[in-house]
């Protein structure tokens with residue numbers, strides 16, 4: 001039994017997550033909805049399973065057709081696409097009116113996501129790919145039953161729920177939305193989407209800057225660091241193991257590698273949940289806004305600016321995931337999140353504002369060549385991130401970098 005961890009998509013392009021965010025901008029993120037997906041196993045009789053199988057084939061053939069039209073005609077608007085594909089979808093693929101609209105939406109969103117990614121291949125869908133259901137094409141009934149549209153009318157299924165899923169599904173503070181019917185190993189699963197309005201963020205009394213780094217996965221502007229050494233040790237050990245397996249390149253080694261990749265992903269996800277939870281709890285208790293580096297910079301900074309040996313550590317950690325966990329947990333807790341441009345934050349002195357590459361003699365240490373200020377490199381960067389957040393918002397005075405920052409009201413609010 002699997003459960004998809006609730007995530008707010010930062011970019012709104014994920015297959016399961018309906019991003020409704022407008023982040024990536026300077027200043028405040030005013031995302032108002034959280035989305036999560038509950039994955040439920042579906043028990044069906046043979047007839048219902050066959051009907052859903054046939055529906056999935058027709059649905060995905062129709063979606064592939066819609067995508068090819070949208071791709072060739074360069075249409076991104078669902079209404080425009082609707083006028084062209086609606087009749088062919090119904091006639092050629094035998095879909096009902098509502099499923100035809102769902103196929104069109106799935107296609108339009110996939111095309112948009114692929115284009116945003118800069119790819120030049122039109123998306124296609126396999127016959128056993130997911131069917132999308134909306135409020136008109138599926139219904140949750142009493143006793144964990146569910147009714148689903150097919151080519152030949154509605155079929156009934158039984159959701160097989162664990163305690164965890166039941167608790168999530170029957171939590172009425174979350175509103176039930178659409179669903180995706182997914183097939184895996186001849187078993188159907190229904191992935192049900194839920195949404196909830198986020199509380200209005202608290203008025204912050206200061207800023208907690210966060211730097212994502214190599215020495216520590218995260219460091220905040222108070223000087224606290226988040227799981228560096230143990231995580232690093234585990235990863236080093238696994239990296240060497242992976243190298244040995246890659247060298248061996250036997251069938252069993254390849255199987256082991258695939259298994260390890262999944263284990264590594266779980267390990268990273270767990271660590272990211274722990275770190276993001278701690279950061280958000282701290283910001284909430286101290287009534288501070290969280291200042292994070294902009295999403296677009298996360299990958300960029302990993303590619304250059306660090307040595308080869310460290311690049312491996314930096315690129316292979318799921319920093320985007322960590323950032324998105326921090327963001328959604330913050331929004332659910334009513335903590336304001338501010339995205340800042342992290343350019344030069346690791347080279348600039350947090351006390352006097354002097355910016356020079358040589359300020360950072362190595363990865364771990366910062367020593368200002370102008371005023372002699374020394375600090376852990378990632379703490380110094382986190383303080384700079386907090387300053388930038390203070391400068392670009394209405395809260396707190398704007399300390400001019402280059403002098404007097406340590407005595408400004410913002411600096412004292414930051415506890416520096």
Ligand SMILES: [Zn+2]
Nearest residue numbers: 349352368371
């Ligand atoms: Zn300095």
